[in-house]
Amino acid sequence: MRPAVSALLRKELRLELRTFQVIPAMALFSITTLIVFHFSLDEDAIEGKLAAGVLTITLLFSAILGINRLFVSDHEEDGFDGFLLAPVDRTALLVAKAIALFSFLVVLEIVAVPAFDLMLLDPELLSADAIGQTALTLLLANLALAIVGTLVGALAIQTRARDLIVPLIALPLLLPVVIGTAKLLAPTFAAAGAEALPGRWLAILALYDLIFGLLAYAVFDFLIED
Known part of the structure; x- marks a missing residue:
């Protein structure tokens, strides 16, 4: 399966580098938000739970734009038919799309987090500890967004109302991720400086990633064939 994943991933990244459809839209939306x-908010600087909520919601809705566009080129150019005819494991498409979306999210956050710090966050709160904790939290959240987003995107692309279906299905599924991310970012942006991350919420996010990763692996094959 590895050669198929590599080929599909190269195709995804080359397409994005050639067209610049997904990442610029996500980044622009995050900056606008x-x-x-x-x-x-009309505040000079925010911190704690408010800062965590603002960053989490901004990244979540920016990710929805990426999920909406994830399978558009495959659908419009009959890429699904070509892939189904190829003698490869169907889950290779799931892995490649999830890695591509994960990469898009990382690039988005490289733009959005500094902008968030510049416009809203108290500059004194962005210490080395806070940066490390933010990176760990967002990596776990990105993994969940990539897995669920790929699964939902593959389902929604086969409907006429895909722009409506994606948020209607993805947002309820991602609710634990939103709560967990906000709970982890709140102590990171605490007024007194970065506090230790609550281990319970780290475990919940990691468990969510594992469960939905296995679920997506199990159903994706049937999903794209239907």
């Missing part, structure tokens, strides 16, 4: 928060 942060600007809206900046003026609507």
Whole structure:
């Protein structure tokens, strides 16, 4: 399966580098959302639970844009038919798409987190410990978004109302991820400085990633054939 995943992933990354459809849209949306928060909250700097909520929601809705576009080229150019005719494991597409979406999310956060720090977060809160904890939290959240997003995107692309179906299905499924990410970022952005991450929420996010990873692996083959 590894050669198939590598080939599909190269195709995804080359397509994005050639067209720049997904990452710029996600990044622009995140910056716009942060600007809206900046003026609507009317605060010089935010911290704690509020900062965690703002960053989590901004990244979540930016990710939804990426999920909506994940399978569009395959659907419009009959890529699904070509893939189904190829003698490869069907789950190779799941793995390649999830890795691609995970990569897009990392690039998004490289843009969005510094913008968040510049516009909303108290600059004194972004210590080395806070950066490390933020990176760990977002990596766990990205893995969940990539797995669930790929699964939902493959389901929604086969419907006419895919732009509506993706948020309607993905948001309820991602609710534990939203809560867990906010719970982990809140102590990271605490007013007194970064506090230790709650181990319970780290375990919940990791367990969520594992469960949905196994679930997606089990059903993806049947999903794209139907």
